[in-house]
Amino acid sequence: MKSTGASLSVKGLKKSWGPTEVLTGIDFDIEPGGFLTLLGPSGCGKSTALRLVSGLDEVSGGSILIDGKDVTKVPADQRNIGMVFQNYALFPHMTVAENIAYGLKVRKVAKPVREASLERVAELMSLGPLLDRKPAQLSGGQQQRVALARVLVSERPLVLMDEPLSNLDAKLRTEIRSEIKALNKSLGITVVYVTHDQSEALSMSDTVVLMNAGRVEQVGTPKELYDVPATVFSARFIGTPPMNLLAVADVSLPDGVAASYGNDPADLLIGVRPESMQFPAGGADYSASCRITSIEYEGSVSLLHLTSKSGASFILSHSGDTLPSLEEKITVGWTQSAAHLFSKRTGERVLTSS
Numbered sequence: 095m096k097s098t099g100a101s102l103s104v105k106g107l108k109k110s111w112g113p114t115e116v117l118t119g120i121d122f123d124i125e126p127g128g129f130l131t132l133l134g135p136s137g138c139g140k141s142t143a144l145r146l147v148s149g150l151d152e153v154s155g156g157s158i159l160i161d162g163k164d165v166t167k168v169p170a171d172q173r174n175i176g177m178v179f180q181n182y183a184l185f186p187h188m189t190v191a192e193n194i195a196y197g198l199k200v201r202k203v204a205k206p207v208r209e210a211s212l213e214r215v216a217e218l219m220s221l222g223p224l225l226d227r228k229p230a231q232l233s234g235g236q237q238q239r240v241a242l243a244r245v246l247v248s249e250r251p252l253v254l255m256d257e258p259l260s261n262l263d264a265k266l267r268t269e270i271r272s273e274i275k276a277l278n279k280s281l282g283i284t285v286v287y288v289t290h291d292q293s294e295a296l297s298m299s300d301t302v303v304l305m306n307a308g309r310v311e312q313v314g315t316p317k318e319l320y321d322v323p324a325t326v327f328s329a330r331f332i333g334t335p336p337m338n339l340l341a342v343a344d345v346s347l348p349d350g351v352a353a354s355y356g357n358d359p360a361d362l363l364i365g366v367r368p369e370s371m372q373f374p375a376g377g378a379d380y381s382a383s384c385r386i387t388s389i390e391y392e393g394s395v396s397l398l399h400l401t402s403k404s405g406a407s408f409i410l411s412h413s414g415d416t417l418p419s420l421e422e423k424i425t426v427g428w429t430q431s432a433a434h435l436f437s438k439r440t441g442e443r444v445l446t447s448s
């Protein structure tokens with residue numbers, strides 16, 4: 095099953111339903127064989143963007159290029175795109191084998207070729223022993239694997255997946271996640287994936303397009319989004335528990351940071367990830383005095399829920415052996431490199447000269 099992925103370029107994509115603009119002009123690009131995820135909260139427009147790329151809905155503005163060719167006005171069935179959705183709708187009266195090979199049969203692919211493709215994909219997806227069963231005789235995870243196999247066997251250079259794992263339990267999600275990723279790499283197909291689950295996005299993607307209210311908040315590799323969030327929204331959306339954001343009044347800053355910020359220092363928000371905060375604070379560049387309000391034991395770490403001088407809540411992920419006690423007043427710290435500075439007013443990351 096050789097397959098070479100297509101490139102995809104989305105430019106200024108807009109969609110309105112009546113007077114409501116649900117996509118306000120989004121841009122992203124993906125190289126052949128890449129894995130790009132549209133990530134964002136419910137209702138931000140991820141599925142809408144995917145449906146426009148697939149051709150199921152018409153754009154209100156902007157363009158879609160596949161392998162450099164403008165397909166914005168090309169009907170869905172001529173875009174050569176494979177799709178897997180959350181409700182994977184297998185044909186109940188057909189066996190697994192018939193379901194998988196259905197698309198090839200419709201396209202009048204010769205029987206020996208069909209059979210060879212089926213055998214190959216069944217092996218890849220470990221579906222061999224299930225080929226004669228009907229969908230009702232499969233578990234949810236097995237049905238999802240059949241839906242994926244059906245798309246993979248079709249050898250489309252571009253595959254769109256809309257929350258394909260959302261019906262599965264946590265263990266299966268993790269298993270199928272890595273299967274999808276491995277298939278993306280071994281077959282070279284280009285994948286555009288939609289999810290609201292950040293851990294799914296971070297673990298699978300080469301590129302993440304983080305969306306918020308119909309626009310793109312940030313585009314980058316998973317590491318870029320985690321290490322250098324461009325906005326307060328990115329900082330809070332990526333990472334579990336989310337990044338802490340503290341007002342200047344609650345933090346003791348290194349000399350010069352506030353002064354080097356051209357604007358009113360009270361506009362600064364100091365971001366720090368729970369896992370980058372240290373207790374005890376010894377030698378840290380930034381520090382904050384606080385009180386421990388609760389302690390959540392999570393096995394490898396304990397989450398210390400803290401309250402700042404001004405009453406703001408934040409979290410420190412503590413991996414040390416000795417735990418402080420509840421209600422104890424402590425000082426926590428973090429290094430310059432773990433500090434993320436944002437403007438409260440614009441929500442954007444700001445750089446200081448220090």
Ligand SMILES: Nc1ncnc2c1ncn2[C@@H]1O[C@H](COP(=O)(O)OP(=O)(O)OP(=O)(O)O)[C@@H](O)[C@H]1O
Nearest residue numbers: 111116134135136137138139140141142143289290
């Ligand atoms: N056919 C439609 N008519 C009117 N509004 C629609 C239509 N389809 C989607 N919308 C609206 O567009 C917005 C974006 O929806 P979309 O399904 O793209 O979001 P999403 O990010 O995929 O959300 P979810 O993760 O919940 O699926 C929502 O406010 C939704 O109500």
